[in-house]
Amino acid sequence: MREKISTLPKQGGPNDEDEDYESRINSFYDWFIFDFHCPYLKKSILQDYIEHHKVEDHVAKSLLTTTFSLFEFSKINFRKKIVLEDLLHKKKVVLTQDKANIGLIEKDLFVGHYLTYQGDNYLLSGLAAISHEIRPYLTKEIKRLQKINQIEEHKDFLLKLKFLRNKMKRYAHVHPKDIFQFN
Amino acid sequence: MHPDIAKHLDSIISLYTSEKKQKHLLAGKDLYFTQTGWPQRRR
Numbered sequence: 001m002r003e004k005i006s007t008l009p010k011q012g013g014p015n016d017e018d019e020d021y022e023s024r025i026n027s028f029y030d031w032f033i034f035d036f037h038c039p040y041l042k043k044s045i046l047q048d049y050i051e052h053h054k055v056e057d058h059v060a061k062s063l064l065t066t067t068f069s070l071f072e073f074s075k076i077n078f079r080k081k082i083v084l085e086d087l088l089h090k091k092k093v094v095l096t097q098d099k100a101n102i103g104l105i106e107k108d109l110f111v112g113h114y115l116t117y118q119g120d121n122y123l124l125s126g127l128a129a130i131s132h133e134i135r136p137y138l139t140k141e142i143k144r145l146q147k148i149n150q151i152e153e154h155k156d157f158l159l160k161l162k163f164l165r166n167k168m169k170r171y172a173h174v175h176p177k178d179i180f181q182f183n
Numbered sequence: 184m185h186p187d188i189a190k191h192l193d194s195i196i197s198l199y200t201s202e203k204k205q206k207h208l209l210a211g212k213d214l215y216f217t218q219t220g221w222p223q224r225r226r
Contacts, residue, residue, distance in 0.1 A: 028215050049199070115188065120185065
Protein backbone atom coordinates (compact mmCIF):
# COMPACT_ATOMS: atom_id res chain seq x y z
CA MET A 1 0.00 0.00 0.00
CA ARG A 2 2.87 2.36 0.81
CA GLU A 3 4.28 1.91 -2.70
CA LYS A 4 0.89 2.69 -4.15
CA ILE A 5 0.72 5.93 -2.21
CA SER A 6 3.83 7.29 -3.92
CA THR A 7 2.39 6.57 -7.38
CA LEU A 8 -0.72 8.64 -6.95
CA PRO A 9 0.18 12.31 -7.39
CA LYS A 10 -2.76 12.86 -9.74
CA GLN A 11 -5.18 11.99 -6.98
CA GLY A 12 -3.62 14.55 -4.67
CA GLY A 13 -1.43 12.00 -2.90
CA PRO A 14 -1.77 10.94 0.71
CA ASN A 15 -2.38 13.24 3.59
CA ASP A 16 0.21 13.24 6.35
CA GLU A 17 -2.46 13.07 9.01
CA ASP A 18 -5.99 12.13 8.07
CA GLU A 19 -8.20 13.10 10.98
CA ASP A 20 -11.03 11.08 9.49
CA TYR A 21 -8.94 7.95 8.90
CA GLU A 22 -11.36 5.66 10.73
CA SER A 23 -14.47 6.98 8.99
CA ARG A 24 -12.74 6.60 5.63
CA ILE A 25 -11.89 3.00 6.40
CA ASN A 26 -15.51 2.33 7.45
CA SER A 27 -16.61 3.96 4.22
CA PHE A 28 -14.26 1.69 2.31
CA TYR A 29 -15.65 -1.43 4.00
CA ASP A 30 -19.23 -0.49 3.11
CA TRP A 31 -18.23 0.01 -0.52
CA PHE A 32 -16.09 -3.17 -0.49
CA ILE A 33 -18.97 -5.33 0.75
CA PHE A 34 -21.82 -3.89 -1.30
CA ASP A 35 -20.43 -2.19 -4.43
CA PHE A 36 -17.07 -3.72 -5.31
CA HIS A 37 -17.26 -6.17 -8.23
CA CYS A 38 -14.45 -8.55 -7.30
CA PRO A 39 -12.33 -9.56 -10.33
CA TYR A 40 -11.41 -12.91 -8.73
CA LEU A 41 -14.94 -13.88 -7.74
CA LYS A 42 -16.63 -12.18 -10.71
CA LYS A 43 -19.34 -11.00 -8.33
CA SER A 44 -19.68 -8.76 -5.30
CA ILE A 45 -18.27 -9.77 -1.92
CA LEU A 46 -21.80 -9.78 -0.54
CA GLN A 47 -23.09 -12.11 -3.28
CA ASP A 48 -20.20 -14.51 -2.64
CA TYR A 49 -20.86 -14.49 1.10
CA ILE A 50 -24.58 -15.17 0.65
CA GLU A 51 -23.88 -18.06 -1.73
CA HIS A 52 -21.50 -19.76 0.69
CA HIS A 53 -23.10 -19.07 4.07
CA LYS A 54 -26.40 -19.64 5.72
CA VAL A 55 -28.23 -16.34 5.35
CA GLU A 56 -31.99 -16.20 5.83
CA ASP A 57 -33.85 -15.12 2.68
CA HIS A 58 -35.32 -11.96 4.18
CA VAL A 59 -31.92 -10.91 5.53
CA ALA A 60 -30.24 -11.60 2.17
CA LYS A 61 -32.90 -9.58 0.38
CA SER A 62 -32.32 -6.66 2.72
CA LEU A 63 -28.53 -6.80 2.27
CA LEU A 64 -28.81 -7.09 -1.53
CA THR A 65 -31.03 -4.02 -1.83
CA THR A 66 -28.77 -1.64 0.09
CA THR A 67 -28.82 1.88 -1.37
CA PHE A 68 -25.60 3.83 -2.05
CA SER A 69 -26.27 7.54 -2.55
CA LEU A 70 -25.75 11.18 -1.65
CA PHE A 71 -28.02 12.23 1.20
CA GLU A 72 -29.06 15.45 2.89
CA PHE A 73 -29.85 15.34 6.60
CA SER A 74 -33.23 17.12 6.31
CA LYS A 75 -34.61 17.27 9.83
CA ILE A 76 -35.67 15.50 13.01
CA ASN A 77 -39.38 14.70 12.70
CA PHE A 78 -42.06 14.90 15.40
CA ARG A 79 -41.30 11.30 16.38
CA LYS A 80 -37.66 12.30 16.98
CA LYS A 81 -36.49 10.29 13.98
CA ILE A 82 -33.89 11.47 11.48
CA VAL A 83 -35.28 12.30 8.04
CA LEU A 84 -32.89 12.14 5.07
CA GLU A 85 -33.37 13.11 1.46
CA ASP A 86 -31.79 10.69 -0.99
CA LEU A 87 -30.68 13.25 -3.56
CA LEU A 88 -29.90 10.83 -6.41
CA HIS A 89 -33.20 8.93 -6.15
CA LYS A 90 -35.38 11.88 -5.04
CA LYS A 91 -36.67 9.92 -2.07
CA LYS A 92 -37.33 10.67 1.60
CA VAL A 93 -35.81 8.17 4.07
CA VAL A 94 -36.80 8.08 7.76
CA LEU A 95 -34.18 6.35 9.87
CA THR A 96 -34.87 4.06 12.79
CA GLN A 97 -31.93 5.27 14.83
CA ASP A 98 -32.02 8.55 16.74
CA LYS A 99 -29.92 11.68 16.33
CA ALA A 100 -27.42 10.70 18.99
CA ASN A 101 -26.09 7.93 16.77
CA ILE A 102 -25.37 9.84 13.56
CA GLY A 103 -23.12 12.84 14.37
CA LEU A 104 -24.48 15.20 11.69
CA ILE A 105 -26.40 18.47 11.77
CA GLU A 106 -29.39 19.47 9.67
CA LYS A 107 -28.65 20.32 6.01
CA ASP A 108 -25.34 18.43 6.07
CA LEU A 109 -24.72 16.26 3.02
CA PHE A 110 -23.05 12.89 3.11
CA VAL A 111 -22.21 9.95 0.88
CA GLY A 112 -23.27 6.66 2.45
CA HIS A 113 -25.40 3.52 2.40
CA TYR A 114 -28.69 2.61 4.01
CA LEU A 115 -30.68 -0.59 4.05
CA THR A 116 -34.23 -1.51 4.94
CA TYR A 117 -34.91 -4.47 7.25
CA GLN A 118 -38.35 -5.42 8.56
CA GLY A 119 -39.67 -2.02 7.49
CA ASP A 120 -36.99 -0.06 9.35
CA ASN A 121 -34.24 1.98 7.65
CA TYR A 122 -30.69 1.72 8.96
CA LEU A 123 -27.72 3.86 8.01
CA LEU A 124 -24.40 2.06 7.67
CA SER A 125 -21.40 3.40 9.54
CA GLY A 126 -19.26 4.57 6.60
CA LEU A 127 -20.36 8.18 6.12
CA ALA A 128 -18.42 10.78 4.13
CA ALA A 129 -19.78 14.13 5.33
CA ILE A 130 -19.83 17.16 3.01
CA SER A 131 -20.62 20.71 4.10
CA HIS A 132 -24.01 22.11 3.00
CA GLU A 133 -22.07 25.04 1.47
CA ILE A 134 -20.93 22.70 -1.30
CA ARG A 135 -24.44 21.84 -2.44
CA PRO A 136 -24.75 24.63 -5.08
CA TYR A 137 -21.73 23.17 -6.91
CA LEU A 138 -23.36 19.73 -7.04
CA THR A 139 -26.87 20.69 -8.15
CA LYS A 140 -26.32 20.47 -11.91
CA GLU A 141 -24.63 17.06 -11.72
CA ILE A 142 -27.26 15.70 -9.31
CA LYS A 143 -30.04 16.69 -11.73
CA ARG A 144 -28.22 15.03 -14.63
CA LEU A 145 -27.80 11.81 -12.63
CA GLN A 146 -31.44 11.83 -11.49
CA LYS A 147 -32.52 11.90 -15.13
CA ILE A 148 -30.30 9.09 -16.41
CA ASN A 149 -30.70 6.97 -13.22
CA GLN A 150 -27.87 4.55 -14.06
CA ILE A 151 -26.34 2.81 -11.07
CA GLU A 152 -22.76 2.66 -12.43
CA GLU A 153 -22.79 6.41 -13.16
CA HIS A 154 -24.11 7.02 -9.67
CA LYS A 155 -21.29 4.97 -8.17
CA ASP A 156 -18.65 6.82 -10.22
CA PHE A 157 -20.10 10.16 -9.10
CA LEU A 158 -20.16 9.13 -5.44
CA LEU A 159 -16.53 7.97 -5.48
CA LYS A 160 -15.49 11.17 -7.29
CA LEU A 161 -17.38 13.20 -4.71
CA LYS A 162 -15.43 11.49 -1.94
CA PHE A 163 -12.20 12.23 -3.77
CA LEU A 164 -13.11 15.91 -4.24
CA ARG A 165 -14.14 16.15 -0.58
CA ASN A 166 -10.73 14.83 0.46
CA LYS A 167 -9.03 17.15 -2.02
CA MET A 168 -10.88 20.16 -0.61
CA LYS A 169 -9.51 19.38 2.85
CA ARG A 170 -5.97 19.37 1.52
CA TYR A 171 -6.32 22.46 -0.68
CA ALA A 172 -8.15 24.77 1.69
CA HIS A 173 -6.91 27.85 -0.20
CA VAL A 174 -8.71 26.78 -3.41
CA HIS A 175 -12.33 27.89 -3.83
CA PRO A 176 -14.75 24.92 -3.68
CA LYS A 177 -16.27 25.85 -7.06
CA ASP A 178 -12.85 25.18 -8.64
CA ILE A 179 -12.61 21.80 -6.91
CA PHE A 180 -16.14 20.44 -7.41
CA GLN A 181 -15.99 20.18 -11.19
CA PHE A 182 -17.78 17.31 -12.98
CA ASN A 183 -17.00 17.89 -16.64
CA MET B 184 -28.06 -1.50 13.17
CA HIS B 185 -30.38 -4.45 13.66
CA PRO B 186 -28.47 -7.43 15.18
CA ASP B 187 -29.72 -9.79 12.40
CA ILE B 188 -27.86 -7.61 9.88
CA ALA B 189 -24.93 -6.58 12.07
CA LYS B 190 -23.84 -10.16 12.69
CA HIS B 191 -23.50 -10.80 8.95
CA LEU B 192 -21.64 -7.52 8.31
CA ASP B 193 -19.16 -8.42 11.06
CA SER B 194 -18.83 -11.92 9.63
CA ILE B 195 -18.17 -10.63 6.08
CA ILE B 196 -15.46 -8.23 7.27
CA SER B 197 -13.85 -10.97 9.31
CA LEU B 198 -13.94 -13.56 6.50
CA TYR B 199 -12.89 -11.36 3.58
CA THR B 200 -10.04 -9.62 5.36
CA SER B 201 -8.53 -12.91 6.52
CA GLU B 202 -5.20 -14.06 5.13
CA LYS B 203 -6.99 -16.49 2.82
CA LYS B 204 -9.06 -13.71 1.25
CA GLN B 205 -6.53 -10.86 1.32
CA LYS B 206 -6.33 -10.68 -2.48
CA HIS B 207 -9.98 -9.59 -2.60
CA LEU B 208 -9.36 -6.89 -0.04
CA LEU B 209 -6.22 -5.62 -1.75
CA ALA B 210 -7.92 -5.46 -5.15
CA GLY B 211 -10.78 -3.54 -3.55
CA LYS B 212 -8.44 -1.15 -1.75
CA ASP B 213 -6.50 -0.43 -4.94
CA LEU B 214 -9.66 0.45 -6.82
CA TYR B 215 -11.33 2.40 -4.03
CA PHE B 216 -8.44 4.45 -2.70
CA THR B 217 -7.08 5.20 -6.17
CA GLN B 218 -10.41 6.83 -6.88
CA THR B 219 -11.00 8.53 -3.54
CA GLY B 220 -7.43 9.34 -2.40
CA TRP B 221 -5.32 7.22 -0.08
CA PRO B 222 -5.70 7.74 3.67
CA GLN B 223 -2.84 7.54 6.13
CA ARG B 224 -3.16 6.65 9.77
CA ARG B 225 -2.53 9.51 12.19
CA ARG B 226 0.90 9.43 13.74
